[in-house]
Amino acid sequence: MLQYLIILLDGQSTSFCHHDVPAGDNKLIKPDMLRRAIRFAMIENLTIQFVYPATDLPEEHKHLIESIDHSKIMPATSPLAAEADVIVLNKWEQVVADWLNKEVAYVMRTPLSALLEHEETLVKALATGVRFNVVLTDVETMRDAGLERYKAFLEVVADRMVDAYKRGVSPQTNLLTDRLVLTEMNNCGSGDASLTLAPDGKFYVCPAFYNDGSEAVGDLDKGVSIPNAQLYKLKCAPICRECEAWQCKRCVWLNRHLTLEVNTPGRQQCVMAHHERNASRQLLMAVRQHGSFLPETDIPEIDYIDPFDNIKK
Ligand code: SF4
Structure with a gap:
């Protein structure tokens, strides 16, 4: 069921995910379009997330934005x-x-090479207890050597986070702590729970689909019309629905890039998510050596790193 409307205020609104925003001139949403988008969200009972560019906005836009509950990215x-x-x-x-x-x-958007160089910065940020997510921007080009370096990096950071727990700080990051507290899949939900409205007044599955020039899935005049909408649902994703890397965002845009199917992930996504899951397990065990910690949480040991291999068995 649709719950969120992401409104891109400008063609240059920031990416907060894996995709890049192509360089270009600012293309600010027209005030009337913004007003209609807000009205649509009110009628459909959707929570709005406004996504901003790096430039200031006119007062008229600011006023409209404050007319409804929302969050600002x-x-x-x-x-x-x-x-x-x-x-x-x-x-x-x-x-x-x-x-x-x-x-x-x-949200830190980073290629793997820069992430590996900034272990110290990441550990210090996590030690403050703020929510600090990391989104890799080069998943598509990741090969086995990179995946191995990612695994080793996560294991080191997991070890170093134990100190924060001992001091009573609970770090929060998608890479290592979300899996500790989730009890079911927590995917991004694009095309199912969330939809994006771009400055052209059209709906897209998510901001990445707008930025890569994909077809719109409706507009404010005719409403939403997603072809094969069921494919965006977890129940129609045969590999993911059997998976328990619950922190995985199951990015449908990456899916389509890597496999040409929105409901089938590429190997890189799955292996990375399983390295995160396993490093989360390592963190759980390490913190438990210093006292009781999340007694309800159980992350069992597994003998596969790509759920596709497990299904083939
Ligand atoms: S790890 Fe792979 S199978 Fe599991 S949810 Fe993520 S994309 Fe789907």
Whole structure:
């Protein structure tokens, strides 16, 4: 069931996920379009997430935005970043642990090579207890050597996070702690629980589908019309529905890029998610050596790293 409407305020609204935004001129949503999008969300009872560009907005837009409950996703370089609920970082140099604010969630978009170089920065950020998610921007080109380096990196960071727990801090990150507290799949839900409205007044499965020039799935005049809408649901994803890497975002855009099917993941996605799952298990066991910790949580040991191999068995 549709629950969220992501409204891209501008053609240059920041990416907060795996895809890039093609360079171009700002293309701000027209005030009338924004008003109609807000009305659509109200009628459909959808929670709005506004996604900002790195530039300021006219007062008319700001006024419309404040007319409804919402959350704001902004790049760290936005002049309005002090009002953000989610701040998107594109450079590790933007992370200064002392400045991180617990009222805000952070998303770091990074290629693997830069992530590996910034272990210290990541550990310091996590030790503050802020929500600090990491989104890799080069999943599509990841090969076995990169996947092995990712696994080793997660194991080291998991070990180093134990100190924070011993000090009474609970780090929060999609890479290692979400799997500890989830009891079922927590996927991004694009095309199922969420939909995106772009500045052209059309609906897209998610911001990535707008930015890569994919077909729209409706507009504000005619409504939403997603071809084969059932394919975006977990029950129609035969590999994912059997999986228990519950923290995996099951990115339908990456799925389509890697396998040409929105409901079938590429190997890279699955292996990465299972390295995260297994490092989360390692973290759970390590913290438990210092006392009781999440007694209800059980992450069993598994003998596969790609659920497709498990299904083939
Ligand atoms: S790890 Fe693979 S199978 Fe499991 S949810 Fe993620 S994409 Fe689907």
